[in-house]
């Protein structure tokens with residue numbers, strides 16, 4: 001199976017004024033090579049799916065990536081998240097933002113693990129700005145990479161960090177600030193180890209925030225297929241625990257060409273469409289050895305299988321959502337904290353993908369959050385203006401506003 005490695009994606013653009021955020025893109029000439037990308041079957045032809053209870057005030061969100069999740073000493077987003085920009089997001093129809101924050105870089109390594117006050121103030125400001133524009137906030141504890149590889153060595157520190165975060169924001173309104181104690185657990189932070197640390201973090205938060213919504217990611221980068229492993233309090237024991245997943249399957253489509261992803265042998269392979277097969281077969285890179293048989297098999301299937309069985313297609317997505325459905329049937333509200341398709345994929349395929357995932361989430365009443373606004377998966381080109389076709393697919397617009 002694949003490895004997903006994340007070392008961050010850079011935000012390259014800046015949007016200093018609202019005007020520069022909204023300048024319309026020039027009319028693009030359609031690339032004739034893209035014409036054969038198939039249409040997806042309509043919603044009405046898809047298998048029935050259960051509906052969960054909704055999360056109050058939360059339906060459509062966008063991740064404000066590459067800002068407070070930049071490694072200490074770097075600034076991936078020099079333009080920050082200005083008021084005009086947040087007002088723009090709100091006008092577009094988003095009701096919440098997910099704020100990835102790299103708290104672990106801004107706290108003492110030893111007890112009492114104090115979080116830097118200056119950094120905390122930046123987080124306060126970001127939350128307050130979002131709230132000014134009627135955007136609820138998911139406060140997401142992002143990129144604590146050391147805990148992934150040495151969970152026990154970092155358990156006490158993670159607990160101490162959450163004690164401080166939870167106490168600082170305990171007076172905030174319950175509906176507009178939600179906590180996500182760990183983004184994308186991976187490597188050794190899985191199975192019983194993750195369940196046990198997640199339980200410690202939940203109990204820590206509950207001491208100061210008995211009723212706040214807590215979003216808990218599944219292991220393996222929040223894979224839907226790992227949702228069944230999560231051992232959470234039942235909805236009766238604690239109705240404010242929300243299991244969460246991220247949707248980047250099929251990974252070789254959504255992350256094609258991503259410089260930070262693995263296998264490295266695939267970073268030069270682009271032109272994978274959704275749904276497949278594509279207009280012309282994708283060559284299997286010669287560097288794909290026997291240890292990467294899954295990549296070879298996937299590409300072979302992608303090149304050969306008809307649209308209804310293609311691994312880059314709807315069947316794959318329906319399989320992923322089947323894991324989600326089990327939790328809905330147990331009475332949980334589920335949250336989709338990240339999904340998206342990278343800008344190296346053609347726009348028609350990105351639109352197909354984004355529309356499909358959004359529709360599958362919305363018909364289950366699952367609140368979703370696109371990754372992200374202006375990084376490599378961008379829906380908004382913060383330099384030139386909106387990436388309109390993707391925006392229409394994301395926000396279910398028939399014509400751009």
Ligand code: BGC
Pocket residue numbers: 006007008009142183184338371375376
């Ligand atoms: C990471 C980003 C990455 C995205 C898609 C996020 O969780 O923080 O750096 O671009 O996932 O891989």
